[in-house]
Amino acid sequence: MVSSTTSKKVALVTGASSGMGMDFAKALLSEGMVVYAAARRVDQMADLARLGAITLKMDVTSESDLQAAVQCITQDHGGVDVLINNAGFGMYGAMEDTTIEDARYQFEVNLFGMARLTQLLLPAMRNKGTGKIVNISSMGGKIYTPLGSWYHATKHAVEGWSDCLRLELAPFGIDVVIIEPGAIATEFGDVLVAPMLKRSGNGPYSKMANAVASATRASYELGGASSPQVIVNLILQAIRAKKPKTRYVAGKYAMPLMFIRKWFGDRIFDKIVLSIVK
16 A cells, blocks of 8 residues: 655655665655665665655666565555665776676666666656656766776766766656766775776786776765765755756766767776876
């Protein structure tokens, strides 16, 4: 039976156990929404539960987890009004050094997981004739960096997938919004560096790998990255807007790098990026 709380807007945030996902969930709770917070590490969402969030165990690569979560949400609240597809991670290492198995997993988490979850939630959204799907992409969906081939491939895919989805869902009153963060002060940089050096730190790409590691640490340490609040603000703008923009960009480096790549071309952009990782 659908709960009587359905008068409130219902949101689902994936990847809510840390970083931006946790901040998104807190912000939506402050908006007075019913918030489902989903992640693999349920124990790390205890603070969200105390604030009133409904926490769900969800590995976005697990069909059974996705089915169980959607069944729970549908049974208790009839579906969601806002879906924030935030779960994802950055896998770096030379393309040659990265196994296809690891590359597939990067796609499973960053693209196919959000796609399958969206498929499962769409019937209820279509029946309501309204809803917002917010996909967390990256400036990496518009630019590129060395040793990030598989990560950037997933984010470029998220951009194209979201654009097509926006057109498909427009007749049903459902908005699709892309968020493109720059360098944000989360655990992203820490998670990225060690596996990259394990893959490529001692082989033919070692010089580049160590340079990328140094540049990444510099970008995320000593106040080099933007506060997650700048992305929280974009999320709130998007969900409050009657007609949201198709894309929102914020965070350190995002606008200048995307501008250079768009208006000065690939060769100039290549030179700038390679000069940073020499």
